Amino acid sequence: MTFAYHYAQGGVFSSIGHTMKQRAGSESGRLRALRRAFDNALRLKGIPAEKLKWYRLWVRRFHRFLPEKPLPVRKPDDIALFLRNLDTDLNLAPWQREQASEALRVLYAVVLACPWAREWPPSPDVPSGNTRERRIVPGSASSPPRPREREGAGGALERLRSELRVRHYAFRTEKTYLHWVGRFLAWRRGRPVDEEIAAAVRSFLEDLAIRGKVASGTQRQALNAVAFYLHKVEGVPMGDLGDFTYARSSRRLPVVLSRPEVERLLSALPSSLSLPGGLLYGSGLRLMETLRLRVKDLDFELSQILVRDGKGKKDRVTILPDRYRSALEDHLEIVREIHEQDLKRGFGSSTFWPSLERKYPRAPQQWPWQFVFPSTRLTVDPATMTARRHHLHHTALQRGVTEAAARAGIDKCVTCHTLRHSFATHLL
Template sequence: METKKKLLDIVRDKIRFKHYSYSTERTYVHWIKQYIFFHNKKHPIEMAKREIEEYLTFLATKKRVCPATQNQAFNAILFLYKEILGIDTTEWNIQALRAQERKHIPVVLTKDEVQKILENMHGIYKLIVTLMYGCGLRMSEVLNIRLKDIDFGFNKLYIWDSKSLKDRTVPLPLKLKDELIVQIKRVEEIHKKDVADGLRGVYLPFAYAKKYPKAKIETKWQYLFPMNSISKDPRSKEKRRHHIHPQTLGRNIKVAAQKANLNKRVTSHIFRHSYATHLLQAGIDLRSIQELLGHKSVETTMIYTHIVSEMNKAKLISPLDF
């Protein structure tokens, strides 16, 4: 007799069917579980607009979560109703008390500050951060680069399935060309040993592994920045060599910023902000920067014009100094 699947297992299956990332899977499952627990484990099919509004309001007023966190929870619940329960929530017009959203101008580094941080980094982490700044990449984008994504012939880098779901290319920094060639050779040697040790290959996106079963052991599909150790895939449980962990990279960036004695809050994303700002300062037009960053709307890119405007204000002097 076939046992009936649990709700959260159905959610996981649907997320994987739609090719969402593992981090999205964990996030959605977490919030759906919290939503159900908040209402004393009542089944979602027995709940609707009022229960959703109560939970979102609770997150804003009692838990005091930030707007992004509340939106995460909201999106997870909407996914549950639309994709799992087959219920259209658009007519519900959900009016929960939303977490107060503040508009922040991104913090950026000067070119000298970027250089100071890089001087305090070494090895593969220095190369990763340099590439991240040199191409304006998100952390997830730089860590997911495969060997096949680098085109030395046309000096460009391919970015696939980014956050905006928009593929793009960016110019490859010529200063990094030799280092990247050395890194590729290093990856080739690592992969050669992995194959000899019997590893079943790298993780492949979407249904590519089923369509091309041999691709996962092809050299071109290996990550440019692999981990030193072998890890277990949380979904398939297969042992394979994944890319460097985001937390490890973030930790190295934090340590380098501390050594550089910078008072600014330095995260991986600050290099992307700095890239865009420095291009704008160099006279690159906004539309080109939008394409390089992979923004869907130019309005998102326009935040960097405000940054440059603030920098120009800093050059003004007080009437006392006339």
Template sequence: MKKAEAMQRLSECLRLQRYSRNTIKVYSEWLDRYINFLVGCHAETIEEKMGQFLTRIVTQDHVSASTQKQALCAIIYFYKRVLGMEIGDISFLRSKRPVRLPEVFSRQEVWRVLDRLDGEGWLWGAIMYGCGLRLEECCSLRIKDVDIDRRLIIVRQGKGNKDRVVPLPTLLIEPLQKQIRKLEELHARYAAARVPVSLPDKLDKKYPNAPYSWEWFWLFPAAGPCVDPKWEGKLYHVHNTAVQKRVRRAVLAARIPKKAGCHTFRHSFATHWLENAEGNHEIALKRLQELLGHKDVKPTMVYLHLLPKLDNVASPLDCRKAA
């Protein structure tokens, strides 16, 4: 099988199973690197070839443990799902996964950053911090996903292509109402000019009027429709990088000495939510897992390590006695 055909079949299989665009892009990149590696590889079996490749990206490219695992998943998916081949035991040098705690804002730091954002920028930060949304989930919200009467935000097609519901903070109600009122005129102009918004799963073919309807309009639309003919002049949501740059500028302006960005709001939401939770931590973790959209409770448990510990034993530094 030629390289172009292999890449095409992988992409088609991933799309058929409704994998996200980012996953398709990453898996395709790893398959491309793996095929290029096979040109100079002299191993006999598939398992040996995979083992050598996975070892090489650690020893020569110095990738992290999670990146190596990502490469492993991409290659196994290609062999099992695309080629229909079973893979035996693979022997390779595994990169060690270091124990890292996420960077978290203090409550005061959150407001120092938000105070340096305005308009849509403030809404982006407030939604990510107040609801625990990922960057992509925040950018891709539509009008129909915000239920102000029930005080809910519905996250559609989150990580793992899963939907979930999160509570809407009271402080966000008035700014969101203002944002929605501002979008009414913009939507009317685009609808009159027959500029469609992009829809998932080819819904525009099934419902031809849906791309021009109010409920499908973006809560945070891009500055204008896409000019690339490949995207058929559709209107997309604000680009992730635009949000990241604006938040990063606010962090620097607030003079916060942390490696912080958009995802720090989500980490801060989880940590502060646990601090506010009362009762059994086991029950609180289960609820937080649902709010964050985690498949397993293990990634949620890391936030327990970030909670302030109550310890009655004083530090030796605080026990200095007067001479």
């Protein structure tokens, strides 16, 4: 059964739990009609109502993957690149990738009734007369070298991943670079074949600033990712970008809480987050520095905390506040019990550095190397593909601090880093 297709350009299904600013007039109606058609198609396939939100999530994620390109005009190449990009995300299970593919199949084959979507997954389009090969016309100047596009975006991203891991880049940096290079390769497919690399990069960055309205830091992040890919992976000089439109950067003063406000905020934190939240302020730690603390990093005798691999890969020593000494000791007893239970079940390893684990293979299971704030469940380590216990997820602490500020009646934009700024200010 095929549904009539209605589309509001630039729109995408509204998020569960969040309200979306409604478009004026008929656009809002067309957007609702598209969502109803998509939901009806999923129900006819027998998808339970409680799982519809996950299929909508994949469509939203595909929309954000190429926000400058409306959904109806996207081609098989765009879908293939998106699915390849999902294959590079080690946090996704195979069934999640299949769910994403099925969501796009329903959208394009059933709701939008695209002829090319009848066979799934669709074959990438290769227009006749333009195979994207580098062409050199006799008697003319050779065109500038281009990345190996015939290999496909998936192969390019895999080579980028290998290069990042050889250089021991952080896992979060790897995910960020893969995202921006994938965006750049997808965006470049619609450009002229003989376009110079510098001009393509400049146009891509300007498009992010003008149409994407990204922040200056985001634009520079994309530039760093593309520059690394071209120089380290493809061995192609990027050239001089010249003058191009930078996203506007602003210099803002940090938000600082008063001492009474800090007391109210820490008191409003839930018990499970009171210790990590207290160390953000009491020790002046950054968010990930707090969550990555291991048992051996706490020195109760010297009342200090050793921060490993901080910003800039630097180690430093900070204070361990007396206020949380006894609470930390009680907390570590609970963590030790969890660790012993994991060992009895055949697990007990924490996520670890692969190179260090080769040198000390038993270290991940030893007590000093366990996280001070472990996750409540085991996870699959993307480096070893084994079940291990990671640290508490950063979003849990971020959300806890934000909600605690609201409960405490603090009318400021409070984040985890606000506590670090407050720590430094109160030391003056």
